[in-house]
Amino acid sequence: MKLRQIETFVAVAEHGSFRRAAELLHRSSSAVSVHVRQLEDELGLPLLERTTRRVVLTAAGRTLLARCRSALADLRSVAQDLKEEAALGCGRVSIGCAPSVSMYRLPPILAAFQEAHPGVTLQLHECFAQRMYHDVLEHVTDFAIGPRLPGLKDFAFRPILLDPVVAVLPYARPWRGRSSVRLDELAGLPLVSMTRDSAMRIQIEQAFRAQGIPFEPRFEVVHHQTLFSLVENRLGVTLLPRISVPARKGDYVVAELCEPAIARELCLISLNGQKLSPAAQRCAEMVVSGLRARAAALKAVTE
Amino acid sequence: MKLRQIETFVAVAEHGSFRRAAELLHRSSSAVSVHVRQLEDELGLPLLERTTRRVVLTAAGRTLLARCRSALADLRSVAQDLKEEAALGCGRVSIGCAPSVSMYRLPPILAAFQEAHPGVTLQLHECFAQRMYHDVLEHVTDFAIGPRLPGLKDFAFRPILLDPVVAVLPYARPWRGRSSVRLDELAGLPLVSMTRDSAMRIQIEQAFRAQGIPFEPRFEVVHHQTLFSLVENRLGVTLLPRISVPARKGDYVVAELCEPAIARELCLISLNGQKLSPAAQRCAEMVVSGLRARAAALKAVTE
DNA sequence: TGCCATTACGCCGGGCGTAAGAATC
DNA sequence: GATTCTTACGCCCGGCGTAATGGCA
Numbered sequence: 001m002k003l004r005q006i007e008t009f010v011a012v013a014e015h016g017s018f019r020r021a022a023e024l025l026h027r028s029s030s031a032v033s034v035h036v037r038q039l040e041d042e043l044g045l046p047l048l049e050r051t052t053r054r055v056v057l058t059a060a061g062r063t064l065l066a067r068c069r070s071a072l073a074d075l076r077s078v079a080q081d082l083k084e085e086a087a088l089g090c091g092r093v094s095i096g097c098a099p100s101v102s103m104y105r106l107p108p109i110l111a112a113f114q115e116a117h118p119g120v121t122l123q124l125h126e127c128f129a130q131r132m133y134h135d136v137l138e139h140v141t142d143f144a145i146g147p148r149l150p151g152l153k154d155f156a157f158r159p160i161l162l163d164p165v166v167a168v169l170p171y172a173r174p175w176r177g178r179s180s181v182r183l184d185e186l187a188g189l190p191l192v193s194m195t196r197d198s199a200m201r202i203q204i205e206q207a208f209r210a211q212g213i214p215f216e217p218r219f220e221v222v223h224h225q226t227l228f229s230l231v232e233n234r235l236g237v238t239l240l241p242r243i244s245v246p247a248r249k250g251d252y253v254v255a256e257l258c259e260p261a262i263a264r265e266l267c268l269i270s271l272n273g274q275k276l277s278p279a280a281q282r283c284a285e286m287v288v289s290g291l292r293a294r295a296a297a298l299k300a301v302t303e
Numbered sequence: 304m305k306l307r308q309i310e311t312f313v314a315v316a317e318h319g320s321f322r323r324a325a326e327l328l329h330r331s332s333s334a335v336s337v338h339v340r341q342l343e344d345e346l347g348l349p350l351l352e353r354t355t356r357r358v359v360l361t362a363a364g365r366t367l368l369a370r371c372r373s374a375l376a377d378l379r380s381v382a383q384d385l386k387e388e389a390a391l392g393c394g395r396v397s398i399g400c401a402p403s404v405s406m407y408r409l410p411p412i413l414a415a416f417q418e419a420h421p422g423v424t425l426q427l428h429e430c431f432a433q434r435m436y437h438d439v440l441e442h443v444t445d446f447a448i449g450p451r452l453p454g455l456k457d458f459a460f461r462p463i464l465l466d467p468v469v470a471v472l473p474y475a476r477p478w479r480g481r482s483s484v485r486l487d488e489l490a491g492l493p494l495v496s497m498t499r500d501s502a503m504r505i506q507i508e509q510a511f512r513a514q515g516i517p518f519e520p521r522f523e524v525v526h527h528q529t530l531f532s533l534v535e536n537r538l539g540v541t542l543l544p545r546i547s548v549p550a551r552k553g554d555y556v557v558a559e560l561c562e563p564a565i566a567r568e569l570c571l572i573s574l575n576g577q578k579l580s581p582a583a584q585r586c587a588e589m590v591v592s593g594l595r596a597r598a599a600a601l602k603a604v605t606e
Numbered sequence: 607t608g609c610c611a612t613t614a615c616g617c618c619g620g621g622c623g624t625a626a627g628a629a630t631c
Numbered sequence: 632g633a634t635t636c637t638t639a640c641g642c643c644c645g646g647c648g649t650a651a652t653g654g655c656a
Binding site: 001002003006042043044045049051054056058059060062063064067068070071074075078079081082083085086091139142273274275276277278280 | 304305306309345346347348352354357359361362363365366367370371373374377378381382384385386388389394442445576577578579580581582583
Binding site for chain 1: 621622623624625628629630631
C-alpha cells in the first residue's frame with residue numbers, strides 16, 4: 001500500500017470519476033486506474049463499482065475512504081505543524097520548577113515568553129527535586145529549574161545563579177538596616193518554617209546542628225505567605241532561599257545568612273546530549289537570563 | 304512523503320539505531336539512512352540526533368513519531384478489517400424497518416443472522432416510510448424493509464410479500480372459525496386503532512369512506528398490545544396488517560379482509576445500482592427468505 | 607581498531623504517460 | 632459516436648544494494 005495509491009483512491013471516491021481525479025492530481029487517467037486496481041488487488045476486494053458513466057463506492061470502499069481520509073489528513077498536517085513548531089508558531093513547552101523559583105520569579109518571565117510567542121503552550125510542573133529529575137528523564141518536562149544534584153550523569157546542568165539562604169526578620173531593632181546576619185545571632189529566637197521537608201530545609205537544619213543551635217520551629221505553617229505574616233507581626237524569624245522572598249518589600253528585614261553562608265546552585269536541568277525543541281530552547285534562554293537579571297538587580301540594591 | 308520513509312523512520316526511532324532498523328526491515332542501512340535524510344529534507348528539520356554510538360530523537364522527531372505511529376497503525380489495520388468484513392467476520396449492518404414488520408417477524412430473523420455471524424454488528428432503525436427512504440439514500444441504513452412507494456427511481460425494490468390487512472375480532476360469534484371478513488360486516492362495530500397516522504391506517508380509512516362506512520374509532524391507543532387486549536375483552540375490533548399480528552394465538556379471531564382486500568407490498572429497499580456490503584447482502588437474504596417462509600407457513604395454516 | 611552512520615555509484619524495478627481498446631449511454 | 636475507464640507498451644526516474652568513506656569510542 002502506497003501513499004500515492006491511497007491519495008488517488010480518495011480523489012476518485014470523492015469526485016466520483018477517474019477522469020476528474022486524474023485532472024486534480026495532474027496525472028494521466030491510466031495512472032489513476034492502475035492505482036485503484038493495485039489497491040483492490042492488494043486488499044482482494046473491489047472498492048469501486050464502475051460503469052463508464054458513474055463510479056460508486058462499494059461498502060469496502062466506503063470504510064476504506066473514511067479511514068484513509070483521516071490518516072492522510074493527519075500525515076499532511078504533521079508537516080505543517082512541525083514547521084510552525086520550529087518557527088515557534090506553535091508547540092508546547094513543559095517546565096519543571098522548584099517551588100521557591102516558581103513562587104515569584106518565574107511567572108513574569110513565563111508571561112514575557114508567552115507574550116512573545118502566543119502560539120506556544122506553556123506548562124508548569126511545580127515539584128521537588130526527585131520528581132523534577134524524573135520528569136525530565138521521561139520527557140514529561142522539556143527542562144527544569146532546580147538545584148543541581150550530584151552524581152547524576154544523564155543530565156546536563158547549566159548554572160543560573162547561586163541562591164543564598166536569607167533570614168527574614170522583624171522590621172525592628174536590632175535588625176533594621178542589616179543586610180547580613182550570622183546564624184548564631186538567631187539562636188534563641190522563635191523560628192517559623194514551612195512544614196514541608198524540602199531539601200533546603202534539611203540543609204538549614206544541618207547548619208543549625210553543626211553550630212550546636214537547636215532547630216525547633218515555634219510555628220510550622222503550610223502557606224508560604226503565612227511565614228511573612230508571622231514575621232511582620234514579630235512572632236518569629238524564618239530562613240528561606242532568597243529567591244522565594246517576594247520582591248515587593250513588606251514590613252520585615254531580609255538579611256543574607258553568613259557564617260555559615262548557605263546557598264544552593266540553581267541550574268537549568270535538561271537531558272544530556274539532547275537538544276531542546278526550538279520553543280523550549282527559546283523559553284529556557286528567557287528563563288535563565290530573566291532569573292539572572294533579577295538576581296543581579298537584587299544584589300545591586302543590597303550592596 | 305512516502306509510506307516507506309515513515310515506516311523506516313519509525314523503526315529507527317523505536318530501536319534507536321539505523322543498523323537495527325535496517326535489519327528488521329530487511330533493508331540495507333544505506334536505504335535506511337537515505338529515507339531518514341529524505342524525510343528531514345522534506346520537512347526542513349532534523350528528526351534524529353546522531354552520534355555513531357547513539358541515535359536520539361529531536362523534539363520534532365518525537366512529535367513526528369507520535370503522530371506517524373497512529374496513522375501508520377491505522378492504515379495497516381484497515382487492510383485486515385476490510386478482509387474480515389468481506390468474510391463477514393466483522394462489519395456493521397444497519398436496517399431500516401417498518402414497525403409492523405419489526406414488531407414480531409424481524410427479531411427472530413435477526414437473531415438467526417446474529418448467531419450465524421456474531422462478529423457483525425446489527426443496527427435496527429424502526430421508522431415510517433419517509434424516514435426509511437431517506438436513511439437508505441443517505442447510507443444511514445444499508446437497506447430497509449417497508450412498503451414500496453411509487454415514483455422513486457433512486458431505489459431498487461425487491462418484493463418480499465404481499466401483506467394483507469386483517470381484522471382482529473373477538474373470539475365469539477359470529478367470528479369464531481371465520482378466516483375472512485367483508486368490510487361491510489364491520490360497519491357499526493366499535494373500532495379500536497392506534498393513534499399513530501401510519502400510511503396503512505390512512506389506506507384503511509379511505510377504504511371505509513369508499514364503502515360509505517364511517518371510520519370512528521371508539522378507542523385510540525398508543526400501544527399495539529392494547530389493541531389485542533381490547534379485542535380479547537370484546538370491546539371492539541381492529542384492522543391491522545397481518546404481519547403485525549403476533550404468531551402466538553390469543554383469545555381473538557384473525558380474519559383476512561376482503562371486499563375490499565387491502566394489501567401493501569413489502570419490499571426490500573436498497574439503493575439503485577449499488578451492491579450491498581457482504582454482511583448486508585447476507586443479512587438481506589436471510590430477512591427476505593425468513594419473512595417469506597413465515598408468510599407461506601401462515602397461508603398454509605389458513606387454507 | 608571496530609562499529610556505525612553516511613556517501614557514491616550502478617543496476618533494476620516500478621511508475622508514469624501515450625495510445626489503442628472496450629464498454630456504456 | 633462520444634465519453635470514460637482499461638489495457639498495452641516503452642521510457643525514465645528513483646529506490647535499492649554494494650562498496651568505499653568518515654567519525655566517534
